[in-house]
Amino acid sequence: MASFIIEGGHALRGEIQPQGAKNEALQVLCATLLTTEPVRIKNVPCISDVNNQIDLLRSMGVKVTENAKGDFTFQADEVDTAYLQSDEFLQRCSRSRGSVLFIGPMVARFGKAAMAKPGGDKIGRRRLDTHFLGFHKLGAEFSHDEERGVFHIEAERLKGTYMLLDEASVTGTANIIMASVLAEGTTTIYNAACEPYIQQLCHLLNAMGARISGIASNLLTIVGVESLHGAEHRLLPDMIEVGSYIGMAAMCGDGIRIKNVCYEQLGIIPDTFRRLGITIEREGDDIYIPRHDHYEIDSFIDGSFMTIADAPWPGLTPDLLSVLLVVCTQAKGSVLIHQKMFESRLFFVDKLIDMGAQIILADPHRAVVIGHDKQLSLHAARMTSPDIRAGIALLIAAMSARGTSRIENIGQIDRGYENIEARLSALGAKIRREE
Numbered sequence: 001m002a003s004f005i006i007e008g009g010h011a012l013r014g015e016i017q018p019q020g021a022k023n024e025a026l027q028v029l030c031a032t033l034l035t036t037e038p039v040r041i042k043n044v045p046c047i048s049d050v051n052n053q054i055d056l057l058r059s060m061g062v063k064v065t066e067n068a069k070g071d072f073t074f075q076a077d078e079v080d081t082a083y084l085q086s087d088e089f090l091q092r093c094s095r096s097r098g099s100v101l102f103i104g105p106m107v108a109r110f111g112k113a114a115m116a117k118p119g120g121d122k123i124g125r126r127r128l129d130t131h132f133l134g135f136h137k138l139g140a141e142f143s144h145d146e147e148r149g150v151f152h153i154e155a156e157r158l159k160g161t162y163m164l165l166d167e168a169s170v171t172g173t174a175n176i177i178m179a180s181v182l183a184e185g186t187t188t189i190y191n192a193a194c195e196p197y198i199q200q201l202c203h204l205l206n207a208m209g210a211r212i213s214g215i216a217s218n219l220l221t222i223v224g225v226e227s228l229h230g231a232e233h234r235l236l237p238d239m240i241e242v243g244s245y246i247g248m249a250a251m252c253g254d255g256i257r258i259k260n261v262c263y264e265q266l267g268i269i270p271d272t273f274r275r276l277g278i279t280i281e282r283e284g285d286d287i288y289i290p291r292h293d294h295y296e297i298d299s300f301i302d303g304s305f306m307t308i309a310d311a312p313w314p315g316l317t318p319d320l321l322s323v324l325l326v327v328c329t330q331a332k333g334s335v336l337i338h339q340k341m342f343e344s345r346l347f348f349v350d351k352l353i354d355m356g357a358q359i360i361l362a363d364p365h366r367a368v369v370i371g372h373d374k375q376l377s378l379h380a381a382r383m384t385s386p387d388i389r390a391g392i393a394l395l396i397a398a399m400s401a402r403g404t405s406r407i408e409n410i411g412q413i414d415r416g417y418e419n420i421e422a423r424l425s426a427l428g429a430k431i432r433r434e435e
Contacts, residue, residue: 003408004421007430008380008401011254011291014427018242018261019045019418020070020235024197026098027174028204028233029053032062032074033105034178035208037230040073044235049415052096059092060084081110090116090150100128100171103153104178107140112154130165130172137163138176138183160185160224168193168218168312174201181210183224192220195313196265200236207231237262240319241417242287243269244392247323248424249289250278251330251400256427257288267314272324274298275306276331294374297333309338318342322393325349329357329378330400331371338366348390351383355401380405388416395420399429 020043029050032039044050046069054072058064061080065073083089084106093099094116106113132142132151140155160183165172173193178201180187192198194216202215208231211223242261249256250273263270263285270280270287277295281288297306310318318341325337329352339345343364353359355378358370380403385391391413398405407413410433413420421431 001408002410003406003434004395004398004410004413005432005434006395006398006405006407008399008403008405009377010252010399010428010430012248012252012256012399012424012427012429013254015257015259016245016423016427017259018237018245019047021045021197021238022047022049022240022416023170024200024235025050026053027101027197027201028235029057029074030098030101030105031178031201031204031208032057033060033076033079033102034109034182034205035228035230036075036077038073038075039208039230040067040071040232042071042232042234044070044072045238045418046070047414047416047418048411049096049098053098056089056092056096056099056102059089079110084110085114090114090148094149100131101175101178103131103135104175107135107153107155108158108179108182111156112152115151115153116149130167130169131175133166134163134172134176134189135179137161138179138187140179158183160187160222162188163190165189165191167191170195170198173198177201177205177212177220177222180222181205181212181224181228182226183222185224187222187224189220189222190218192218193312194218196236196239196267200233204231204233207233236265239266239269240317240389242266243273243320244323244396244417246270246273246278246280246287246289247327248396248399250276250292250295250327251396252429253289254291255288257286259286261285261287263287268316269320272308272316272320273327275308276324276327276335278327295331296373297328297331297335297371299333305334305336307336307338310341318345319389321345322348322389323396325359325367325369326352326393326397328369328371329359329397330374332373334368334370336366336368340365345387345390348386348394351381351394352378352397354383355379355381355397357397377402379403382406382408384408385410385412388412392417392420395431399424399431
């Protein structure tokens, strides 16, 4: 198991460019299964979660051509449907959260799918009910083999219908969209997730010949078509990586420019950091974060205690709460971080407390952070990364701390951040990987 050794206290300066969006990549890669024609995807990040998804596509019989770094063409004209039912495939899917996104395309095109319960971050329950309720509404039948831990979904031909989703699940919405584009008739999805990555998936599918309207809203209308054709698509920059770099620049930076961020797609993220007193200067499609020797948490208009909480888009993405919490440890003032969507995502807080942070973990969903105003630095520690976002948050804390820290289980960080130690070392960080 690999670890990072981090020598803290070094100021970062220079330019960095975010990678392509991980969550968008996992969706659009699966969409290539919906046609026999070539689909070209650009700006694909070289991270383990995405690479595993590409390897799974290859194993299915999809032809994968790497045109250049981050530029791939996929052609699913000879898919091995027998392999999709094999124990090997199911076991491999069980290690990857993104594998659940294969179900919609497979049922839509081949009439059946099998899926083991997917793995991923250890952040609490991430139920699949929304996916299966949506498939059931479209006419699919599903069963659960408890002994093997496998879900089976079958449908001769999906039929369009109206559905009101029980929650605005991003992967659930993506899966149902991909199932609906080849269904017979019209499908209406209300309470659909509307994140930029869902919008991007819809734009790709429309470029492939789908008929999706209502994009960017929570009410989607999908008129089914007989078949889809090839297309080209470019992934957005990863908004979670952009937010991670903003937090990093505030705590450790001496002037950092984040290049080509697609600012209009960042939603509420920049303003959330501004509420913590962080200066964000927009320059074209770049953002510049100057050196911060001090930043002060805002209060609400009535003077009440600042609360930062996650919510479905266009609310604040839960993936950034770990980073925001770490940034608050060095702010002036106090803030309540309220993580509503996953019950175990704040369980890395004890590691920050060990580093000297003043945090009260009220319950699995709420933490009160009393900032040090950069008057008292965190100190080095040995810790383990429980998930991607906690991992990057701990890395930021270690870079700002006095002394040398060690973060174990960095495979979790590798799942979401491409070649992170080299990219940060180019800014002046002192990080080395130890196998």
